[in-house]
Amino acid sequence: MKAVTWQGRRDVRVETVPDPVIQEPTDAVIRITSTGLCGSDLHLYEVLTPFMTPGDILGHEPMGIVEEVGAGVPDLAAGDRVVVPFQIACGTCWMCLTGLPTQCETTQCTGEGMGAALFGYTRLYGAVPGAQAEYLRVPQAQFGPIKVPEGPPDDRFVYLSDVLPTAWQAVEYAHVPPGGSVAVLGLGPIGDMACRVAQVRGAERVFGVDLVPERLRRARERGVETFDLRDFDSQKELVTALQDRTAGRGPDAVIDAVGTEAHGSAAARLAQTATGLLPRAIGARFAEHLSVDRLAALHTAIDLVRRGGTISISGMYGGTADPLPLLTMFDKQVCLRMGQANVRTWSDDIRPLLTDEDPLGVDSFATHRLPLAEAAHAYEMFQRKQDGAVKVLMEP
Ligand SMILES: NC(=O)c1ccc[n+]([C@@H]2O[C@H](COP(=O)([O-])OP(=O)(O)OC[C@H]3O[C@@H](n4cnc5c(N)ncnc54)[C@H](O)[C@@H]3O)[C@@H](O)[C@H]2O)c1
Ligand SMILES: [Zn+2]
Numbered sequence: 533m534k535a536v537t538w539q540g541r542r543d544v545r546v547e548t549v550p551d552p553v554i555q556e557p558t559d560a561v562i563r564i565t566s567t568g569l570c571g572s573d574l575h576l577y578e579v580l581t582p583f584m585t586p587g588d589i590l591g592h593e594p595m596g597i598v599e600e601v602g603a604g605v606p607d608l609a610a611g612d613r614v615v616v617p618f619q620i621a622c623g624t625c626w627m628c629l630t631g632l633p634t635q636c637e638t639t640q641c642t643g644e645g646m647g648a649a650l651f652g653y654t655r656l657y658g659a660v661p662g663a664q665a666e667y668l669r670v671p672q673a674q675f676g677p678i679k680v681p682e683g684p685p686d687d688r689f690v691y692l693s694d695v696l697p698t699a700w701q702a703v704e705y706a707h708v709p710p711g712g713s714v715a716v717l718g719l720g721p722i723g724d725m726a727c728r729v730a731q732v733r734g735a736e737r738v739f740g741v742d743l744v745p746e747r748l749r750r751a752r753e754r755g756v757e758t759f760d761l762r763d764f765d766s767q768k769e770l771v772t773a774l775q776d777r778t779a780g781r782g783p784d785a786v787i788d789a790v791g792t793e794a795h796g797s798a799a800a801r802l803a804q805t806a807t808g809l810l811p812r813a814i815g816a817r818f819a820e821h822l823s824v825d826r827l828a829a830l831h832t833a834i835d836l837v838r839r840g841g842t843i844s845i846s847g848m849y850g851g852t853a854d855p856l857p858l859l860t861m862f863d864k865q866v867c868l869r870m871g872q873a874n875v876r877t878w879s880d881d882i883r884p885l886l887t888d889e890d891p892l893g894v895d896s897f898a899t900h901r902l903p904l905a906e907a908a909h910a911y912e913m914f915q916r917k918q919d920g921a922v923k924v925l926m927e928p
């Protein structure tokens with residue numbers, strides 16, 4: 533089959549690799565019909581390269597048609613239309629039963645000290661072959677795949693794999709009080725969708741911050757009060773402008789939908805780039821023991837949120853030695869929640885919103901649909917934010 537493989541920093545290629553097969557009774561194999569490109573893939577493209585192995589198959593946002601199931605997957609059959617969550621979880625361990633499939637004790641990558649295995653996400657997360665491919669082996673298929681009806685286009689459902697539950701969890705963890713306000717930093721697919729979810733779930737005011745004009749426009753057109761980072765000379769200015777809209781206090785909650793590759797900090801950028809350029813073995817050791825994130829967005833969140841408010845981090849961070857202003861965080865009495873999205877915990881709450889009325893605008897969410905063969909172009913375009921690319925779906 534054809535699959536998108538990682539070959540090196542900013543180097544992905546579509547190659548022919550062996551077709552996946554059922555290996556365990558709890559496996560399924562699906563034929564992929566749509567597969568998303570995520571901001572998380574961009575970290576692998578550039579910053580997390582020390583944890584990658586050339587040939588790794590990328591991708592974790594698939595949907596498609598079940599081809600084959602193992603004997604231990606009673607509820608799926610060949611021909612079913614399914615969306616596959618980005619994390620692999622058993623559904624029956626203590627963590628899964630607690631609603632934390634991201635911490636599944638059956639698939640935890642204990643050797644690396646990490647949580648549940650993820651599709652296409654480095655050796656830290658199990659080095660599981662990813663979903664930007666013609667076919668995908670789905671482990672723990674007795675729990676993960678979400679069956680969806682025939683009829684509507686893939687766009688209606690594909691975001692259940694990642695974007696929707698991530699945005700949903702971001703809002704859930706933000707604890708916006710009734711009639712309250714939330715600021716979303718970053719208006720990529722996750723931040724954009726988090727704004728939409730916050731609106732649907734009753735936030736009175738939703739603010740959005742980014743520096744890419746069409747991303748700001750998309751949010752503004754749906755009623756988000758937007759702020760263009762480029763209009764401010766300093767973080768302080770931005771924070772003041774936003775606080776002015778909330779009686780000087782700051783929003784009740786701030787969602788960080790940016791993560792480790794934030795614009796705004798030259799020193800950390802240098803450290804990250806250097807890690808990516810070191811020989812791989814040394815780079816990995818450096819990254820594991822000493823890595824620092826670009827913390828611009830998180831620092832903004834800490835300054836911006838009102839006293840006693842909540843910061844919800846869905847942007848990915850991977851640093852091990854990040855300096856944080858704990859004096860401010862403690863004094864402001866900030867509540868902090870974060871983590872990968874627990875997909876199956878939220879998917880049943882989201883499903884009723886995926887209707888013809890389309891309150892979240894999923895049907896028109898993708899800006900680009902490309903053949904899988906054009907993956908190299910898709911990655912470059914998405915990373916550089918060219919051609920208005922916000923959400924890219926690929927079709928094998
Ligand atoms: N928690 C999860 O389960 C989960 C799932 C998916 C994605 N993610 C993470 O969420 C983040 C966003 O993903 P995405 O797909 O939307 O990616 P993206 O890269 O398209 O979006 C990031 C956005 O942040 C903007 N930005 C950069 N610096 C900023 C700053 N200082 N202030 C405000 N905006 C800034 C960028 O212009 C961009 O539009 C990534 O870190 C990704 O890894 C987490
Ligand atoms: Zn993703």
Ligand SMILES: [Zn+2]
Pocket residue numbers: 621622623624625626627628633635636637638639
């Ligand atoms: Zn589990």
